[in-house]
Amino acid sequence: MSFVDTTAAVISPRARRRRILRRRFLRRPLAVVGLVVATAFILGAILAPVVAPYSAGTTDFNALLAHASSKHLLGTDELGRDVFSRILWGARASIEAGVLATLVAMAVAVPIGVAAGYYRGFVDTVIARLTDVLLAFPFLILAVGLAAILGPSLTNATIALGVGAAPALIRIARGEALALREEDYVRAAIANGASDLRILARHVLPNMLSTLIVQATVAIPTAIIGEAVLSFLGLGVQPPTPSWGVMLADAQSYLSQAPLLAVYPGIAIFLCSLSFNLLGDGLRDILDPRTTR
Amino acid sequence: MTEPVLEVVDLVKHFPVRGFGARGVVHAVDGVSFSIGRGEMLGLVGESGSGKSTVANCVMRLVAPTSGTIRLRGQDITHLSRRSLRPLRRDMHMVFQDPYSSLDPRMTCGQIVGEPLSVQGIARGRELVRLVGDLFDRVGLRDELRFRYPHELSGGQRQRIGLARALAVSPALLVADEPVSALDVSVQASILNLLRDLQEDLGFSCLFITHDLATVEYLCDRVAVMYLGQVVELAPTSELFTEPRHPYTQALLSAAVVPDPDVQRSRSRIVLEGDVPSPLAPPSGCRFRTRCPLEHRSAPLSHEEEPPLVDLGGGHHVACHLVRPGAEETKLLDPAELAG
Amino acid sequence: MSLLEVSDLSVRFDTDDGQVHAVDRFSFTLGEREVVGVVGESGCGKSVSFMSLLRLLPETAIVSGTAMFDGVDLLSVPVSQLRRVRGRRIAFVFQEPMTSLNPAFKIGNQIGEVLRRHLGLSRPAARTRAIELLELVRIPAPDRRVDEYPHQLSGGMRQRVMIAMALACDPKILIADEPTTALDVTIQAGILDLMRDIRERLGTSIVLITHNLGVVADIADRVIVMYAGRKAEEAPVRELFARPQHPYTNGLLGAVPRPGAAADASRRLREIPGRVPSLAELPHACAFAPRCPRADAQSRSAVPELREVHPGHHVACFHPGPDAEAVA
Numbered sequence: 001m002s003f004v005d006t007t008a009a010v011i012s013p014r015a016r017r018r019r020i021l022r023r024r025f026l027r028r029p030l031a032v033v034g035l036v037v038a039t040a041f042i043l044g045a046i047l048a049p050v051v052a053p054y055s056a057g058t059t060d061f062n063a064l065l066a067h068a069s070s071k072h073l074l075g076t077d078e079l080g081r082d083v084f085s086r087i088l089w090g091a092r093a094s095i096e097a098g099v100l101a102t103l104v105a106m107a108v109a110v111p112i113g114v115a116a117g118y119y120r121g122f123v124d125t126v127i128a129r130l131t132d133v134l135l136a137f138p139f140l141i142l143a144v145g146l147a148a149i150l151g152p153s154l155t156n157a158t159i160a161l162g163v164g165a166a167p168a169l170i171r172i173a174r175g176e177a178l179a180l181r182e183e184d185y186v187r188a189a190i191a192n193g194a195s196d197l198r199i200l201a202r203h204v205l206p207n208m209l210s211t212l213i214v215q216a217t218v219a220i221p222t223a224i225i226g227e228a229v230l231s232f233l234g235l236g237v238q239p240p241t242p243s244w245g246v247m248l249a250d251a252q253s254y255l256s257q258a259p260l261l262a263v264y265p266g267i268a269i270f271l272c273s274l275s276f277n278l279l280g281d282g283l284r285d286i287l288d289p290r291t292t293r
Numbered sequence: 294m295t296e297p298v299l300e301v302v303d304l305v306k307h308f309p310v311r312g313f314g315a316r317g318v319v320h321a322v323d324g325v326s327f328s329i330g331r332g333e334m335l336g337l338v339g340e341s342g343s344g345k346s347t348v349a350n351c352v353m354r355l356v357a358p359t360s361g362t363i364r365l366r367g368q369d370i371t372h373l374s375r376r377s378l379r380p381l382r383r384d385m386h387m388v389f390q391d392p393y394s395s396l397d398p399r400m401t402c403g404q405i406v407g408e409p410l411s412v413q414g415i416a417r418g419r420e421l422v423r424l425v426g427d428l429f430d431r432v433g434l435r436d437e438l439r440f441r442y443p444h445e446l447s448g449g450q451r452q453r454i455g456l457a458r459a460l461a462v463s464p465a466l467l468v469a470d471e472p473v474s475a476l477d478v479s480v481q482a483s484i485l486n487l488l489r490d491l492q493e494d495l496g497f498s499c500l501f502i503t504h505d506l507a508t509v510e511y512l513c514d515r516v517a518v519m520y521l522g523q524v525v526e527l528a529p530t531s532e533l534f535t536e537p538r539h540p541y542t543q544a545l546l547s548a549a550v551v552p553d554p555d556v557q558r559s560r561s562r563i564v565l566e567g568d569v570p571s572p573l574a575p576p577s578g579c580r581f582r583t584r585c586p587l588e589h590r591s592a593p594l595s596h597e598e599e600p601p602l603v604d605l606g607g608g609h610h611v612a613c614h615l616v617r618p619g620a621e622e623t624k625l626l627d628p629a630e631l632a633g
Numbered sequence: 634m635s636l637l638e639v640s641d642l643s644v645r646f647d648t649d650d651g652q653v654h655a656v657d658r659f660s661f662t663l664g665e666r667e668v669v670g671v672v673g674e675s676g677c678g679k680s681v682s683f684m685s686l687l688r689l690l691p692e693t694a695i696v697s698g699t700a701m702f703d704g705v706d707l708l709s710v711p712v713s714q715l716r717r718v719r720g721r722r723i724a725f726v727f728q729e730p731m732t733s734l735n736p737a738f739k740i741g742n743q744i745g746e747v748l749r750r751h752l753g754l755s756r757p758a759a760r761t762r763a764i765e766l767l768e769l770v771r772i773p774a775p776d777r778r779v780d781e782y783p784h785q786l787s788g789g790m791r792q793r794v795m796i797a798m799a800l801a802c803d804p805k806i807l808i809a810d811e812p813t814t815a816l817d818v819t820i821q822a823g824i825l826d827l828m829r830d831i832r833e834r835l836g837t838s839i840v841l842i843t844h845n846l847g848v849v850a851d852i853a854d855r856v857i858v859m860y861a862g863r864k865a866e867e868a869p870v871r872e873l874f875a876r877p878q879h880p881y882t883n884g885l886l887g888a889v890p891r892p893g894a895a896a897d898a899s900r901r902l903r904e905i906p907g908r909v910p911s912l913a914e915l916p917h918a919c920a921f922a923p924r925c926p927r928a929d930a931q932s933r934s935a936v937p938e939l940r941e942v943h944p945g946h947h948v949a950c951f952h953p954g955p956d957a958e959a960v961a
Binding site: 340448449450479489506511545549552553558564 | 849888
């Protein structure tokens with residue numbers, strides 16, 4: 001229920017909206033934290049060649065499984081490689097996989113979901129049932145299965161993750177399209193004589209944008225974890241390319257001697273996905289027109 | 294005799310219901326006929342479940358009728374495909390009830406009003422801008438509002454945008470589905486005045502759908518009263534209000550509240566018992582019989598036969614077994630008697 | 634002897650646009666067995682004022698003023714004490730009967746919940762009383778209906794059930810916020826009759842919040858007209874309609890189509906130019922001045938206080954009086 005009608009004359013519509021969104025964002029500390037940390041990871045990944053003290057493969061046989069020191073901020077692994085650098089380099093694989101997989105998923109899911117939700121009828125029934133079947137499989141199992149079929153590589157892992165994430169997104173896109181087609185302004189567009197294509201492009205998709213953005217922000221951490229799992233299983237990134245999942249896998253053998261080797265990549269995965277999650281939560285809240293603060 | 298702009302003949306619309314509990318058919322509209330002449334405003338009045346909005350959707354071909362005929366300017370549009378309908382959409386347009394959901398929140402008001410013009414290929418570029426400016430002017434909006442988004446405008450302003458959009462293509466028929474019900478009282482007045490002025494200036498015909506009788510009296514030339522999917526009475530406005538024949542019309546008129554305490558408190562009221570029956574299972578025969586104060590007089594005929602819409606002369610039609618033309622005393626339904 | 638005395642009630646909201654003054658120094662009294670109609674359009678503060686009395690507003694609301702009910706200030710007592718008043722001594726009926734009832738429970742159960750909680754009745758006793766209440770609100774076959782679910786009832790019936798729930802503990806005051814707005818005209822008539830009946834038989838005082846002047850003309854004893862969070866005019870009902878003083882009231886009365894007006898084709902509905910002001914700032918001026926045909930330098934520089942122009946008839950206006958184009 002809205003208690004107050006706050007439509008007042010403003011400077012410019014876009015500027016005002018940006019101002020409101022910014023204010024709402026700043027009132028949500030968790031979302032801010034999410035943004036900051038996620039940005040830090042992204043920057044770390046992009047700037048790895050510049051920031052990382054060592055390259056991913058540089059070994060130092062004089063300092064195997066070393067503790068944290070001034071030379072090696074987080075110590076070294078079983079081959080003397082600097083853990084901190086490998087975390088940074090590993091961020092590249094994870095975030096690249098995470099973001100690309102999500103884009104793949106969107107590119108697949110949105111057209112299918114929108115077609116199902118907007119046209120309904122037989123097309124919808126088929127798509128909805130197929131999606132339901134796919135949704136019965138846990139995402140990771142689906143992704144692992146696909147990756148195994150495609151063969152181990154980062155590209156294939158990305159594709160597998162993307163396809164695995166698609167069913168859930170299809171359902172969301174379908175739901176949005178279903179609701180939007182009932183809106184009066186869509187009926188008005190039909191009354192204008194607009195073609196379906198025009199209606200979808202001009203009216204339906206733009207109004208789904210907020211939801212899609214939020215879903216993407218939430219899908220990325222899932223994909224990041226997925227990449228870690230695939231790499232852990234040997235289905236993703238292949239050595240010597242670092243990835244947090246690979247680091248975890250390698251650390252298994254040294255748990256008693258150097259347990260921190262497992263902890264660092266674990267924390268990285270945890271923090272990275274959590275930050276995207278918080279950001280997504282905050283975005284969902286902020287972009288909802290019904291939010292008053 | 295010029296042909297009517299809109300002709301609706303025996304319109305039927307049924308919606309199948311496939312739910313867990315309920316299964317069946319919603320008889321939203323069951324045999325509605327009327328026509329609208331050039332420059333005429335026909336009011337379609339009814340309460341919830343009467344089917345008036347469904348009639349609007351059928352006329353606008355936003356849904357396909359189950360059966361019956363709809364003729365727009367003489368052309369049968371009942372079963373035309375989307376593609377064939379497209380050019381004909383220049384001849385009719387609609388104003389919606391909800392000023393919030395009838396405008397795309399992601400488009401500027403100028404774009405919204407201009408869309409019918411560009412979709413129909415009527416104008417582009419500078420010409421389009423000029424026409425949009427004209428339309429804004431016609432509906433009493435400042436030109437700078439074309440750059441604003443709908444959520445920045447008030448409800449009344451949004452309805453003006455809706456009107457501007459609907460009139461952009463200069464349609465012969467405007468369908469207005471409860472255009473002021475969601476607005477404040479003072480704003481309603483300005484929109485109603487605007488509609489009246491526009492109709493006088495531009496000469497379009499209008500199907501005005503509402504539940505508010507006072508508005509209909511103010512705006513419309515003729516009125517059709519609907520109950521449970523059917524037209525029960527159709528007459529010129531003044532006659533409907535001074536000489537209502539159908540018991541439902543009379544009950545409706547007596548139930549409407551009047552903003553005048555002396556008048557309102559001294560009126561006697563016809564109270565209808567019971568609820569509106571469900572459109573899933575309309576009563577047999579006369580649909581109004583379950584609530585009709587005169588049911589005892591029309592039974593058993595009213596249980597078995599649907600009363601046909603009968604012409605009483607002077608454009609006044611009534612669907613009631615107790616009302617017949619030609620007899621000496623056709624006023625079988627004396628309001629005084631009904632008032633008790 | 635007034636039941637409820639509200640003084641200088643003000644409500645502000647914290648929103649994206651800063652502070653919004655929804656209600657500004659609203660005062661009124663409610664007597665026993667009285668029906669007061671509170672009229673205004675959207676954003677005038679009529680709902681917010683009354684919801685604030687029972688603290689039904691969200692946390693972003695800042696409420697000040699006093700509301701004396703039975704020797705207690707509703708706005709400052711602890712919530713635990715307020716709970717004994719809510720639903721029991723002062724009851725609220727909302728606009729949307731579709732969403733006010735819980736679809737998962739039978740209506741007898743929902744009415745019974747109020748009875749069990751406030752009056753401590755046992756289940757069987759509560760059920761009996763629920764049936765009595767359904768009868769009171771004139772629902773046919775109450776002993777059958779009591780076991781039905783909300784979706785089995787029509788809108789009008791649901792609203793009657795809401796009223797039954799409100800009356801369960803025999804409250805002194807019933808606040809009804811747009812109780813008939815979502816209902817059909819013929820159903821509305823029945824609900825208004827019911828409210829009249831309630832006042833007669835049970836002696837309950839009723840506050841009827843609405844934007845519909847016809848409804849107010851039908852059952853109110855006294856009418857308060859609100860605009861932009863302030864009281865614009867207050868008068869006994871016949872007096873208000875016969876001699877409206879505030880230009881806004883005049884505008885409202887002129888904006889409503891009257892039956893029998895069809896004969897006069899030249900008569901136009903009265904329009905009020907402009908729009909409701911933004912409540913984000915409280916200007917030091919009459920809130921209606923930008924839209925008022927009588928506005929002058931005084932209206933634009935000072936806030937008019939309520940003055941009594943006729944016995945019992947108060948207006949907040951520097952230029953009160955009926956319009957030149959008086960309502961027929």
